[in-house]
Structures are given as structure tokens and as C-alpha cells.
Amino acid sequence: MASKKPSANKKKVAQFKSSIADFGDIFESESSRIEEIAEERKSALRNKACDSKNRYATRKEAEEAAAWCAVERNRNLRIYRCKYCGGWHLTSKSQ
Numbered sequence: 617m618a619s620k621k622p623s624a625n626k627k628k629v630a631q632f633k634s635s636i637a638d639f640g641d642i643f644e645s646e647s648s649r650i651e652e653i654a655e656e657r658k659s660a661l662r663n664k665a666c667d668s669k670n671r672y673a674t675r676k677e678a679e680e681a682a683a684w685c686a687v688e689r690n691r692n693l694r695i696y697r698c699k700y701c702g703g704w705h706l707t708s709k710s711q
């Protein structure tokens with residue numbers, strides 16, 4: 617009876633170790649999945665804030681376009697410097 621115990625413990629330890637290894641894999645794949653989602657969000661944000669918009673090379677151009685929209689479309693647009701492309705875009709969002 618007594619000789620069985622240590623080997624049973626050994627088995628438990630081995631099981632425990634392998635379960636830790638499994639958790640390690642889970643955490644790893646989970647964190648890379650989170651990174652992927654973060655990347656997707658970033659590119660979606662970029663697409664929304666930059667790629668899908670008209671780009672103006674200078675503030676003056678953007679101001680002129682905003683003025684045109686105010687007159688022709690009756691829309692008040694704000695201009696902002698883009699952190700992605702360094703150009704200027706228009707947005708209807710008030711910050």
C-alpha cells in the first residue's frame with residue numbers, strides 16, 4: 617500500500633505539470649489572438665480616420681474644402697492633422 621503512494625504522487629505531479637504546459641499554450645495563443653484583434657482594430661481605425669477620406673496636403677487646402685462644404689452642403693466640418701499619413705482630413709465629428 618505504502619509503496620503505491622509515491623508513484624501515485626509522481627503521476628499527479630506529471631499530470632499537474634502537463635496541465636500547466638497546456639495552460640501555457642492557451643495563454644500564448646490567447647495573447648496572439650488579442651494582438652491580432654488589436655491589429656485589426658488599428659487598421660479599421662486607420663481606414664475610418666484616414667484611408668477612406670479625402671486627403672489634403674496642406675491645412676489651407678483642407679480649410680478651403682471645409683469652407684466649400686459649409687457653403688455648398690451646409691455642413692460644418694472640422695479639419696484635423698492626420699496622425700497616420702501626416703496630411704489633413706475633414707470630419708463632421710466635433711472632438
Ligand SMILES: [Zn+2]
Binds near residue numbers: 701702705
Ligand atoms: Zn490620413
